[in-house]
Amino acid sequence: MTTFDLETQDLRALNAALHKLPLAGSNQAFRVLNPNGEHSIAVGVDADVEITIDGPVGYFCGGMCRQARITIEGNAGQGVGENMESGLIHVKGDASQSAGATGRGGLLLIEGNASARCGISMKGVDIVVKGDIGHLSGFMAQTGRMVVFGEAGESLGDSLYEARLYVRGPVTSLGADCIAKEMRDEHRAELYDLLKAAGEAGKIDVGDFTRYGSARTLYNFHVDNAGAY
Amino acid sequence: MCGIAGLFIKDKALEPQLGALLARMTSTLCGRGPDSAGFAIYGAERPGAIKITVQGTGTTDFAALAAALGQAIGAEVPFAQHWTHAVLAVPREKTEIAESWIDARSDIALVSKGARLEIFKEVGYPDDVAANFGIPAMAGTHGIAHTRMATESAVTTDGAHPFSTGADQCLVHNGSLSNHASLRRELLADGIRIRTQNDSEVAAGYISRELRAGKSLGQALEDSLCDLDGFFTFVIGTEDGFGVLRDPIACKPAVMAETDQYVAFASEYKSLTGLPGIKTARVWEPKPAQSYFWEHA
Known part of the structure; x- marks a missing residue:
């Protein structure tokens, strides 16, 4: 176990140490003390490493990571896990705006709420939020899955591509071209797997969720609309 | 930002x-x-007074300024200087005339006024x-x-x-x-x-x-x-x-x-x-x- 105390040690030294880890087989553990809301903690890590951060973090924590398993013992600022490619980011508190933005893979698990634009332009990441999500979440989300135990704010899934959104609570409003869709067996199965990954399988009924997805009408030119141009 | x-x-x-x-x-x-x-x-608060914060040029003589303002409004004007600014305590009933006097001058600018507010920028x-x-x-x-x-x-x-x-x-x-x-x-x-x-x-x-x-x-x-x-x-x-x-x-x-x-x-x-x-x-x-x-x- 390597411990970094950001009260006395430099954030760049921490990130440099994480970047030096070999791509495979390191199986190391890092503990970060006194993160004090610093930005860009543990970004761009590509190693088999367990990172525990002992409090609230600022912007972009765990951004662009591969493989790493990061636990944040507190709230996360804007863009937690933005563009993450694989691995796990577990936020024990709330996440601010744009959580998991453009994420390409891995799992972003948020115990509390996420605010606006959660999963904006996501490209393959899975996001599970145990609380509510804010407005414009899933905006232009391309692929991947987002699961929300609570409520979704205005304009959910606006201009959505092929990401699948599962929301248990009420949705304030749906964005352009986002519609509620039928839950088929394959969807129940994938939702069950996601709940399992989030440690909630068997505690929550997959039947309580509604699936939202693209109506696939937004980007197709339709001859009936020719007069509008 | x-x-x-x-x-x-x-x-x-x-x-x-x-x-x-x-x-x-x-x-x-x-x-x-x-x-x-x-x-x-x-x-x-200063009882009976309104605090007017003014910004000077950096070389403003605030003692002279407070004295001149006092003369113009017919009352004593206590002041406290903070770097390029000063807080002038003007009798409540003289606030408007003090404000016009300050606004007419090009070497100082009014930043705030109020019973309790002071602004420094x-x-x-x-x-x-x-x-x-x-x-x-x-x-x-x-x-x-x-x-x-x-x-x-x-x-x-x-x-x-x-x-x-x-x-x-x-x-x-x-x-x-x-x-x-x-x-x-x-x-x-x-x-x-x-x-x-x-x-x-x-x-x-x-x-x-x-x-x-x-x-x-x-x-x-x-x-x-x-x-x-x-x-x-x-x-x-x-x-x-x-x-x-x-x-x-x-x-x-x-x-x-x-x-x-x-x-x-x-x-x-x-x-x-x-x-x-x-x-x-x-x-x-x-x-x-x-x-x-x-x-x-």
């Missing part, structure tokens, strides 16, 4: 530390706004600005601060926040307004004094006008969502209160914390880390298009 910090103290025991805590919060926001900084402090790195004004030594019930990265107007003291367009009222803004030119004309026609070309001063003027019309601060903030076009996070101070509003899109960051001792606002969580008891505080992100307001009883 810009950074905002605000602190509303609930526990009187913390009041002597207002300036020190606010300066510490602002210090972590230097990177968000290295151009200029400003502080609004709601301090002690200058171009420069926020830590230096705070130290030069002696902010850490100031006591008060609430205060707001701003670090500026200029967008809509020049890097001048005039363009620095907070803006005050009414007695004991002030506003700081992170964002940018698109309809400030037309709204400024409207407000000027309605008799609101707007002194600069800055978009945020127009927002302050708008709130002042709505309050003057008898609206509550909460109502004024809510109505601003319809009338202001642009993006913004505002923190607003009144003689007894402290309000927060974010536009419906909420692209500007905001985080709040509350304990039994205080309510605090900042652009980034980092800014709150120096506050007492922050580790056990309730921390949350204010919702878009929802006004938040606290008032001293």
Whole structure:
């Protein structure tokens, strides 16, 4: 176990140490003390490493990571896990705006709420939020899955591509071209797997969720609309 | 970018530390706004007097200025100098004539007036600005601060926040307004004094006008969502209160914390880390298009 105390040690030294880890087989553990809301903690890590951060973090924590398993013992600022490619980011508190933005893979698990634009332009990441999500979440989300135990704010899934959104609570409003869709067996199965990954399988009924997805009408030119141009 | 910090103290025991805590919060926001900084402090009242804060040229002889003002209004004018600014204590009934006298001079500018409000703002790195004004030594019930990265107007003291367009009222803004030119004309026609070309001063003027019309601060903030076009996070101070509003899109960051001792606002969580008891505080992100307001009883 390597411990970094950001009260006395430099954030760049921490990130440099994480970047030096070999791509495979390191199986190391890092503990970060006194993160004090610093930005860009543990970004761009590509190693088999367990990172525990002992409090609230600022912007972009765990951004662009591969493989790493990061636990944040507190709230996360804007863009937690933005563009993450694989691995796990577990936020024990709330996440601010744009959580998991453009994420390409891995799992972003948020115990509390996420605010606006959660999963904006996501490209393959899975996001599970145990609380509510804010407005414009899933905006232009391309692929991947987002699961929300609570409520979704205005304009959910606006201009959505092929990401699948599962929301248990009420949705304030749906964005352009986002519609509620039928839950088929394959969807129940994938939702069950996601709940399992989030440690909630068997505690929550997959039947309580509604699936939202693209109506696939937004980007197709339709001859009936020719007069509008 | 810009950074905002605000602190509303609930526990009187913390009041002597207002300036020190606010300066510490602002210090972590230097990177968000290295151009200029400003502080609004709601301090002690002077019975029978209105405090007028004026900004000088840097070489202004404030003793001579206070004497000249005293002569013009026929009353003694005690003053306290803080770096390039001075707080002039004018008898309440002489406020208007003192204000006209100040406005007629080109070597000083009126920054704020009010029973309790004092505003100090200058171009420069926020830590230096705070130290030069002696902010850490100031006591008060609430205060707001701003670090500026200029967008809509020049890097001048005039363009620095907070803006005050009414007695004991002030506003700081992170964002940018698109309809400030037309709204400024409207407000000027309605008799609101707007002194600069800055978009945020127009927002302050708008709130002042709505309050003057008898609206509550909460109502004024809510109505601003319809009338202001642009993006913004505002923190607003009144003689007894402290309000927060974010536009419906909420692209500007905001985080709040509350304990039994205080309510605090900042652009980034980092800014709150120096506050007492922050580790056990309730921390949350204010919702878009929802006004938040606290008032001293």
